Amino acid sequence: MSSSFWLKPRLLWPAIAVLAVGVWALVAAGQSPYLQYRDWVYVISGFAGIAALCLFPVQPILAHEGGINGRLGHRWIGAAAFALVLVHVGGLWITSPPDVIDALLFRSPTPFSVWGVASMIAIFALGVVAILRRRIAPMVWRRVHMALVVLIVGGAVLHTVLIIGTMGQVSKYALCAVVLLAAGWGVWRTRLS
Amino acid sequence: MSRLTMNRRRLLGAAGAASLVGMPAMAQSVAPTPTMRGGANNYRPGAPIVERIGGGGFLMTGRVRRAGDGAPLAGRRIQMWAHTIEGHERDWASHGATLTDAEGRFQMDMPQIVPAFGQAHGHLAYDADEDAAFGGGEFQTVFLRPLMASPNDKTLNVEFVLVEA
Numbered sequence: 001m002s003s004s005f006w007l008k009p010r011l012l013w014p015a016i017a018v019l020a021v022g023v024w025a026l027v028a029a030g031q032s033p034y035l036q037y038r039d040w041v042y043v044i045s046g047f048a049g050i051a052a053l054c055l056f057p058v059q060p061i062l063a064h065e066g067g068i069n070g071r072l073g074h075r076w077i078g079a080a081a082f083a084l085v086l087v088h089v090g091g092l093w094i095t096s097p098p099d100v101i102d103a104l105l106f107r108s109p110t111p112f113s114v115w116g117v118a119s120m121i122a123i124f125a126l127g128v129v130a131i132l133r134r135r136i137a138p139m140v141w142r143r144v145h146m147a148l149v150v151l152i153v154g155g156a157v158l159h160t161v162l163i164i165g166t167m168g169q170v171s172k173y174a175l176c177a178v179v180l181l182a183a184g185w186g187v188w189r190t191r192l193s
Numbered sequence: 194m195s196r197l198t199m200n201r202r203r204l205l206g207a208a209g210a211a212s213l214v215g216m217p218a219m220a221q222s223v224a225p226t227p228t229m230r231g232g233a234n235n236y237r238p239g240a241p242i243v244e245r246i247g248g249g250g251f252l253m254t255g256r257v258r259r260a261g262d263g264a265p266l267a268g269r270r271i272q273m274w275a276h277t278i279e280g281h282e283r284d285w286a287s288h289g290a291t292l293t294d295a296e297g298r299f300q301m302d303m304p305q306i307v308p309a310f311g312q313a314h315g316h317l318a319y320d321a322d323e324d325a326a327f328g329g330g331e332f333q334t335v336f337l338r339p340l341m342a343s344p345n346d347k348t349l350n351v352e353f354v355l356v357e358a
Binding site: 034036037038039042092095096098099102107108109110112113162163164165 | 229230231233234235276277278279280281282283307308309310311312313338344
């Protein structure tokens, strides 16, 4: 492994904290009593959503403090989050098509659906824009990326907090706090003009 | 002057309150229950009339009345389904129906409802087409998706006020 991969020492503990909260959230959800009443497709789609959220706080650390390999990792983790959102929504669609169709058409009775769908649209848009990155002026790319990140993170956190699901209450709020902190730090670190 | 204004306000307030007390005369106009968004999701028409859905343990209760005079509607068919400890909403075994008694009341012993798709909720239907087989069907179809106040609740009460088609 090249030395350009290593995080700066001052980011060791934040990085460990991010990993620990992610593992905590996944383990706590794995102990939910609701899991036994769900078939495997529904279980996987739920965990795909949690896993995507766990990846979010890793992103600004890799982008700003991970060197060249960190920026490469940032792209792969972004692609992984994109794929996890597809698994999340696809699994929910198989589990209950009418509920997902209502959400996608913005007519769902559940208040969290609109935030989940907004976040999903933003992450898909970011995927498309990221592929076209080299054709976009750097500062335009950066601003579009940041605007979409704010939508993705804000939407995902509201979506998560409002849901009564398998996530543990405390670990859910802890993970959301870490996601918001990391995103805020990332936006603060990014020169936008 | 300000005192007089206050008195006028109080007088108007009292008059308003008095007119509200007079409302029961108008309360015979019972408003119909509108279909809820998502109410018909995973509905499987034609569930059998059953004493109990699965092993039971959760009590769905309710009443069916006529819009306007609020008269109870007897013998009307109500179907219910939910994500429970025994299965998903789409599963046939999660669905069951019952008929209202002389007071328009119905109840169903069904498996414990558990949160699914982010909320602990049930589904109920008054489906005119299905009710026709039981000598009814003259009211407009209504689909409901009531929320439980807590996922730990062991009962849920649901009111239907139907409008003639």
